[in-house]
Amino acid sequence: MTRHDCLARDAVDALSPLRALFALDRLDAEGIVYLDGNSLGVLPRATPDRVREVVASEWGVGLIRSWNAAGWITLSQRIGDKIARLVGAGPGELVVADSTSINLFKVLSAAISMAKTDTPSRRRIVSERSNFPTDLYIADTLAREHGFELALMDDDEVGTAVDDRLAILLLTHVNYRTGRMHRMAEVSRAAHAAGALMVWDLAHSAGAVPVDLRASGVVDDAGDFAVGCGYKYLNGGPGAPGFAWAHPRHTARMDREQWRQPLSGWLGHAAPFEFTADYRPAPGMSRFICGTPPMLSLAALECGVDTVLAADAHGGITALRRKSVALTDVFIELVEWRCRGHGLRVVTPRDVTVRGSQVALAHDTGAYAMVQALIARGAIGDFRAPDILRFGFTPLYTRFVDVWDAVDRLRQILETGEWREPRFNVRAAVT
Ligand SMILES: Cc1ncc(COP(=O)(O)O)c(C=O)c1O
Structure with a gap:
């Protein structure tokens, strides 16, 4: 599998138009891959205007009347x-x-x-x-x-x-x-x-x-x-x-x-x-x-x-599930191939009938630091104590090329050993 193969899969992905529902422009411009929608989903493009409307109009003008009128x-x-x-x-x-x-x-x-x-x-x-x-x-x-x-x-x-x-x-x-x-x-x-x-x-x-x-x-x-x-x-x-x-x-x-x-x-x-x-x-x-x-x-x-319901026009939850399974399959395959030899274990079941939309990797000593080093390289997952690197795949907006890029960056931090730098071992309040 190559990055090009991942791009080719994105090109024929029937769910790909749904990505436009999300405010990902800044992240895309900065080359940031977000694999943490299982913790906090990405901002929908419609949300800021809708919240602004509720504040400025329904609250600002309608005030108490909005309990009924709005x-x-x-x-x-x-x-x-x-x-x-x-x-x-x-x-x-x-x-x-x-x-x-x-x-x-x-x-x-x-x-x-x-x-x-x-x-x-x-x-x-x-x-x-x-x-x-x-x-x-x-x-x-x-x-x-x-x-x-x-x-x-x-x-x-x-x-x-x-x-x-x-x-x-x-x-x-x-x-x-x-x-x-x-x-x-x-x-x-x-x-x-x-x-x-x-x-x-x-x-x-x-x-x-x-x-x-x-x-x-x-x-x-x-x-x-x-x-x-x-x-x-x-x-x-x-x-x-x-x-x-x-x-x-x-x-x-x-x-x-x-x-x-x-x-x-x-x-x-x-x-x-x-x-x-x-x-x-x-x-x-x-x-x-x-x-x-x-x-x-x-x-x-x-x-x-509404972003999830918008998938109804593209095959609904069945199509979302099919893509989620494909994304997690690709992630597992790439990690096992490109990151082998660094002590990472895939914890999430291989059996797709008992796999959710996330993949957990375990590392005995370096999981926290690896996640921080990866975030510094622009691929966001999270750490769950004591030893889990956790990656969520939201089929509404996660692309196959995101999976490739995240694993590529994981491979880089493992091969360079940069995750061992002390700055990546400083525990923040939220992991
Ligand atoms: C499985 C599960 N249940 C419950 C919660 C707690 O949710 P809340 O903090 O919104 O009450 C979480 C939070 O991540 C969760 O993952």
Whole structure:
């Protein structure tokens, strides 16, 4: 494979027009390759104007009238419906609110309260030791509060944890470090067969890999609850709100039982502008909204989600997935060929059916410094402690030639040994 071959693949890539939706001109002019859209997606070209409009016109002129006139009050639900299309959920089933961490607190609380009623003898939440820390911390706190036990398994042990003690299985679909992806329907089915509830974290999936939360109507294979992130593959901007989903059979039951989630704020009330002293949960997923949503962030998030929906005209998520697999395949092949002999190991599965849209390489001692040296050479990935160099591939804007150039620069920093320079070993707050 040559750089020319990569350029030739870009020339026939049916998704290539989508790259124009992103403000990449400055990066392109500076020769910077960005392989970190799994951490913070690239700025969509439409976002600055839209945010400016919200500030100058909707806020500046419309002021309080914009809650009605500009549709601010229903914006969370409107964007929720758009994200729902990307994760196999229906309209009205998914809300945008708060952060992924806070949404996890809310949906896991719901799952715990259901488990307490339906399977009172089960007191076990199982997750993976390698799950993202916020998921583990929140699960641990809730488990302690409700007299549950949080059992952490190694990735290959999770199957064995599905037994008659299990109340809730909490997994991240695509692992943030390794990029390993669970077979969602299969795992949900196993959890349900054991009588447990299934909670999915889609932070590294939504917008990047096909997700079918509802399992096309097969209840046993569907998830029960899910959360996800707005600033990664959904390109919503730094700190963009996250989202929460519950299977409609659960929200129907919540309606029947007037169930309230623990962050029962006024905008999750059935009639917030009646300002009553008592809390009455809004129907369906709307009860998962807590307080006033951040309009500027929501406006930016909507632009980001629209970039993913724009792929519909080019084959949609299936085409995005095909390109993502091809990009990660090329990256792995090039690293193994051009960077061999430097102690790097490919951690991400070769099996594309269990690979997300990122590739993790491990190095025993130099991972952090290598990432910094690579960034200095204009190829941006990130480091995940203790030993991972992580590279994300966003098929909306990542080109095959970007993959070539990133690996070429990686080879250069390895062969020159420049990553050993002390300046690349200075730890920044964010890695
Ligand atoms: C898998 C996963 N879950 C949850 C989070 C936390 O998201 P937030 O900080 O937006 O709450 C992250 C952040 O990167 C993540 O990767």
